[in-house]
Amino acid sequence: xxxxxxxxxxxxxxxxxxxxxxxxxxxxxxxxxxxxxxxxxxxxxxxxxxxxxxxxxxxxxxxxxxxxxxxxxxxxxxxxxxxxxxxxxxxxxxxxxxxxxxxxxxxxxxxxxxxxxxxxxxxxxxxxxxxxxxxxxxxxxxxxxxxxxxxxxxxxxxxxxxx
Amino acid sequence: xxxxxxxxxxxxxxxxxxxxxxxxxxxxxxxxxxxxxxxxxxxxxxxxxxxxxxxxxxxxxxxxxxxxxxxxxxxxxxxxxxxxxxxxxxxxxxxxxxxxxxxxxxxxxxxxxxxxxxxxxxxxxxxxxxxxxxxxxxxxxxxxxxxxxxxxxxxxxxxxxxx
DNA sequence: TATTGTTATACTCTATAACTATA
DNA sequence: TATAGTTATAGAGTATAACAATA
Numbered sequence: 001x002x003x004x005x006x007x008x009x010x011x012x013x014x015x016x017x018x019x020x021x022x023x024x025x026x027x028x029x030x031x032x033x034x035x036x037x038x039x040x041x042x043x044x045x046x047x048x049x050x051x052x053x054x055x056x057x058x059x060x061x062x063x064x065x066x067x068x069x070x071x072x073x074x075x076x077x078x079x080x081x082x083x084x085x086x087x088x089x090x091x092x093x094x095x096x097x098x099x100x101x102x103x104x105x106x107x108x109x110x111x112x113x114x115x116x117x118x119x120x121x122x123x124x125x126x127x128x129x130x131x132x133x134x135x136x137x138x139x140x141x142x143x144x145x146x147x148x149x150x151x152x153x154x155x156x157x158x159x160x161x162x163x
Numbered sequence: 164x165x166x167x168x169x170x171x172x173x174x175x176x177x178x179x180x181x182x183x184x185x186x187x188x189x190x191x192x193x194x195x196x197x198x199x200x201x202x203x204x205x206x207x208x209x210x211x212x213x214x215x216x217x218x219x220x221x222x223x224x225x226x227x228x229x230x231x232x233x234x235x236x237x238x239x240x241x242x243x244x245x246x247x248x249x250x251x252x253x254x255x256x257x258x259x260x261x262x263x264x265x266x267x268x269x270x271x272x273x274x275x276x277x278x279x280x281x282x283x284x285x286x287x288x289x290x291x292x293x294x295x296x297x298x299x300x301x302x303x304x305x306x307x308x309x310x311x312x313x314x315x316x317x318x319x320x321x322x323x324x325x326x
Numbered sequence: 327t328a329t330t331g332t333t334a335t336a337c338t339c340t341a342t343a344a345c346t347a348t349a
Numbered sequence: 350t351a352t353a354g355t356t357a358t359a360g361a362g363t364a365t366a367a368c369a370a371t372a
Contacts, residue, residue, distance in 0.1 A: 024230065024245060026230070026245065028233055030326060032229075033304065033313075034208065034211060034222060038204050038207075038222070038247075040200050040323055041201050044196065045197065060362095063192060066192060067187065069191075070189075071187050075330080076331065077330065082187060084205055085362095086364065086365085087330085087332085088331090088365085089364085091333085092332095111330085111371075112330095113329065113372070114329095114330065115330075138197075142323065145319060145323060152315065153316070153323075154199065156308060156315065157196070157199040157200065157203050158199060159307050160304075160316075161199065161202050161206065163189065223339095239354065239355095248339095248340085250354075254354070254355060255355095274349075275347080275348055276346095276348045277348095277353060
């Protein structure tokens with residue numbers, strides 16, 4: 001199947017005047033996976049802020065909470081590597097989450113340099129509430145695709161990445 | 164560029180609380196399209212900077228050049244809407260591209276507020292050189308997928324978005 | 327000496343308000 | 350008055366360097 005045609009076809013050779021947004025030739029960018037991925041990611045992030053604003057969750061904090069929930073004791077360095085955040089930038093977020101009472105830092109007994117991250121009950125409650133919004137949010141974002149296509153998209157993204 | 168495994172890869176077994184990066188449970192995030200899209204986009208952008216650094220192109224300037232090339236006379240407002248950039252941020256980039264001699268601004272005859280953007284020969288040459296790198300770059304980024312899967316991914320992304 | 331976490335800081339990207347010149 | 354473009358500026362997000370504590 002070929003990429004969906006534009007809302008307006010390429011306007012013939014050239015009018016010397018300006019183009020309106022609807023009649024632009026965007027085919028080159030539509031065939032550019034990096035550009036389309038950026039637009040898709042923007043759509044998801046904008047939708048996320050709308051959907052999760054009431055809980056105060058951002059895409060970054062949602063991911064942080066989810067990883068700590070599923071991996072209690074995970075150290076900041078692993079978390080940073082996984083989420084593709086630089087450690088100093090993650091530390092700033094962790095400081096806020098800890099001072100707000102959502103997470104707790106324990107020093108490892110076996111290596112006192114290491115930190116073990118845990119959710120507090122307050123943090124666990126927050127991510128549980130967030131998780132309840134996740135399915136309808138994803139469904140809304142992926143609405144133009146059938147359920148089979150949604151699964152295919154997710155599978156292809158996973159295969160593209162070194163997980 | 165991939166998150167490097169922590170060097171603590173000693174054969175010593177881990178304590179119950181400590182998680183190494185390799186043994187983390189990431190299934191929740193792997194099932195989260197927004198997170199996977201972010202990782203995929205990061206991969207494409209990092210690869211882009213490596214591949215196009217010699218030309219001085221960034222993902223943003225590449226897209227700007229491509230749209231002006233295919234739509235000479237396009238106004239900044241349409242370009243911004245299309246690329247999901249705020250107009251003031253686009254203007255800054257356009258100022259640099261113009262003072263470097265890659266693009267030209269013409270005032271519209273019919274509406275003297277409006278600006279028509281064009282590539283200079285220097286700009287046309289640059290995007291032509293960039294376009295030659297595009298196919299091998301995309302192939303490299305999408306290497307884990309078959310060609311049919313690459314087409315499917317692109318089609319699904321296009322269908323997800325309001326083009 | 328090397329590693330984990332942390333602080334400080336700079337740079338890029340993005341967002342908002344206000345100004346200009348035309349309409 | 351409204352619109353296209355522009356400027357100035359503030360805020361996120363992201364990057365590197367250096368330090369403290371521990372190994």
